[in-house]
Amino acid sequence: MPNSLPKPYPWYYRPLNWLLRGLAHLPLPVLYVLADGIYLLLAYVVRYRQQVVLVNLRNSFHDKSEAEIQRITKGFYRHFAEVMVETLKLAVMPAAELKKRVWFSNPEVMERHFAQGRTVLGLSSHSSNWEWVLTSGAVWLSAHADGVYKPLSNPFFESFMHQLRTRTGAGLIPMRDTLRDMLQRRGETRVVSLLSDQAAGPEDRPYWTEFMHQDSGFYTSADRLADRFHCPVVYVSIRRLRRGYYQIILTELYDGDAPLPANEFPITEAFVRQLEQDIHAFPTDYLWTHRRWKHKREAR
Template sequence: MSARPAAPWSYRLLTWLLLALAHLPLAILHGLAGVIYLLLRYVVRYRWGVVLENLRNSFPEKSAAEVERIGHQFYWHFAQVVVEILKLAAISPAELRRRMRFVNPELMTRHFAENRTVLSLGSHRGNWEWILSGAALEFPGRAAGVYKPLTNNFFEYFMRRLRTRLGADAVPMLATLRYLVQHRGEGRTLSLLTDQAAGKDDRPYWTEFLHQEAGFYTSADRLAQQLDCAVLYVGIRRVRRGYYEVKFTELPDGRAVAAGANSPDDAQRFPATEAFIRQLEADIRATPEQYLWTHRRWKHKRPENQ
């Protein structure tokens, strides 16, 4: 765990407050989520316009009433995720195991048996922060996640604490390749949330995603090919309040990426990313309220020369 940053005394008070809240039973925290829902949706109206725009564009076949209903369901889901993420600061391993069920862990462990690195491609769906800690308990000593460091020293420290306290490694984005090379041949999994919006300087793979053109990062394909990694899609869904189900799906691995590396067809050059997108799209359609609609997923546009 990273050292506590030098910070104003108010940060220490904030730490005590957050930890005190985290020690409350989840039943109480879920009650608090109702207050958060009302504040986000009706008082602050946090990105309500962005949410509605994303939903309308993603589901043009749905009526205005249906879109608004999904929007309300999303805010209720999001409020629950907020308190559940905070709970990671105090939740016991036994309780998290009880609340996180891995449907088919054998898809992961068979690669570990071959001492192969697995790239686990996830998204901002379900409770994305619980996945890493749950995997650290399901696969002890083998789980790590890539994250983008925060600019605020306190929240960088606190979020890293949440992510690593149950045994996972947290890898800064720029250290991804170094981490993979360092642990190559050890049979580990590295989690990447790959649904963020890639900009023109990120060499994105452009494709249609939920009826809209979107650019996706291709780092999974490039890393898989370079280091002969297996690749799994990580699907997570809320089955009831505070309980989640995780299911792995095999995606094209590093060898498959290498086989299509010289293809003029982008979908064949980036098969892991393409397969990830289609799996994610299907999952979002199944439970649209469980996706993070507040981010501007489609803010970048394909350059005219691509």
């Protein structure tokens, strides 16, 4: 198992831990009342990263009026607040309840590869409730589920989020250890989940393509790992049905067998196009506070 216990956090975080766990025991309908207050605070008082959100939306949706942009902005903040309390609820939510709230519509897309004893790469994004993807996969799928993640710098929140993400049986792999983990566990039957929409910097040798009408650099881990370890790759789309209920739809991007062209990144390109479709269908559900376009392509 890849789970290494996070470092202990200072004692003065204990009251915050007790507070968060106490809130997590509240029923979801009560937590959604709290989410309504968080929404008002973020959207109208703090205006959390509002300029980032507005710039991202205006650059991504050239065809929408300013009134539509403002409507999406408000819808995003409301959804973001709900994701915050739903993520907190993971601290106490039974696996059986999570399985009822997140429905895998076609798990056979991955299960047929698990039946062959293969490792599958699952590509997802910061859309809908991304924190419920890995945790629900651990209870829905027959194989073990691991998630690649970037550890948080704050020791308390790193410990708290680690516990939330692993309590249904999922494992976590620090991003810097991904290749080593794949080498050590080569051929293991499992799914390795990658949130593949982070902003890759110049040092990451990104793949550049147009995404939401903007020049965007993407990590190429999916292509490189799939090619080296012959892993099938599946796009994981999570769609909000209503408050607290989601549908996951799996789309195979690569079967793990066909040769991949050298110095090209067809899997990443296919992921980008799938993600664009989801964002256009559900524009309020993407993480618009994320500075996705902070890096620029280096001039040659």
